Amino acid sequence: MGEYSNKVILVTGGTRGIGRAIAEAFLREGASVAVTYARSDDKARELEKRGILTIKCDVANRDEVRRAAEIVEDKFGDVNVIVNNAGVMYLMPLESYNEGLFDRMMGINVKGIIYTTLEFLPQLKRMKGVIVNIASNAGIGTAFEGTTYYAITKAAVIILTKRMAFELGKYGIRVNAVAPGWIETDMTTANRNPEEIEKTKSLVRSRTMLSITGVPEDIANVVLFLASDRARYITGQTIVADGGRIDYLTHGI
Template sequence: MSGKLEGKTALITGASKGLGRAIAEEFAKEGARVAINYAHDEKSALEVKKITGGEIFKADVSNRDQVKEMARQIHEKLGKIDILVNNSGIWYLMPFENYDEEKVRRMLDVNLMGAIYTTLEFLPDLKEKKGTIINIGSNAGIGTAAKNTTFYSLTKAAIIMLTKRLAFDLSEYSIRVNAIAPGWIETDLTIGGKTDEEIRKLEEDFKSRTTLKMFGKPEYIGKAALFLASSDSVYMNGQVIVIDGGRIDNLTHSI
């Protein structure tokens, strides 16, 4: 590897599985020290620690007190961070008319407020380091028609606007803020609990909806995050990279 992140310290929220894990692994390969945040699955977090040589930190990012305590522990063990990846996210499928107050608020708390709390807590580090923020959104937040994902899509649309506003507001500190909007990626979030046959059908269905005829893998997002974290993207700010296999006709297909 080329050591693109040598000497850098990165915090990835929700890094015990899926996209967060893939990002942590890519960063570690390029020399970064990684802070692996997790909320529940310590076993998976320890696996990522073993692979990356990083440190694990438990915190529910929707709880500001827990985020503050995580920051204290990270500063004690690893020092100040250079890179923040706001990856933590959850989703619940529901028709709009079946609005569930608890589930919608939970998505808002984790997907949006979690990114806000974590960014606020580590902003002094990023100002000093002229650091980088990468927000993980979704193509569901920029117009993809996905059945029963209205409220989830709203939280991810907010992440995209947060990215653009922070890119403007924090530019005076030379902090770059960009986002990744994945399409359908094979993770526990999307295929967890499904049978092999259900997964096969799902893969074939989504392959048919992309110009590349491919199903998304977490490593695709990890490599994009590495690009945004490194000096390779030094002239990018306030941008959203869509990684969805070239999804065909976002307005007519439904998940």
């Protein structure tokens, strides 16, 4: 029996990368786990074989999220914890603004959190549940080229976390965020050869106090803590897990 036995967990974007590591960590702790995903049917089937409920769902589509909430409730009952992990990142310089790509990032990275929270909110109220949003240190202002528009969406996640904690605290619902630094996942290594990936990792290591890069399990461990009763007195916070990045744009707020 693990720490999360008899608990129901939802992880959005849970078939790959950070989301998958989070889902698997909760499963190891005895939870009933459901994940939503937009693609990666093969990876979803892998998780299904392990007893994880997988639901194909575009979190930027509120109707699909509503359907996912109904499926989870029918299968497991009310959720105790929601991890809003689904996200996309399109790199583009400021002067190469692409409205379609920016809108897609806003739709998934920000509206996806809003829709998921609202559609599962009746369940969370009944369970006095927990929400953990996955933000990024980009939203606080790390100095990586091409991440300006992505950073805007993740800064929105950070303030949204604070506002959600403020408005939902009266129901006993805690809301926190984790802001990962560079984590080696499908998203951060997409369309790059091994030499390019190693070059990026070397750059990140040179910009961190610990001289290391992260893996998905590093973020999963923080999420498990924030979702647990050990964090019962913590809400409205963003925990930065980035190895101690030192390349922030300014010293001011």
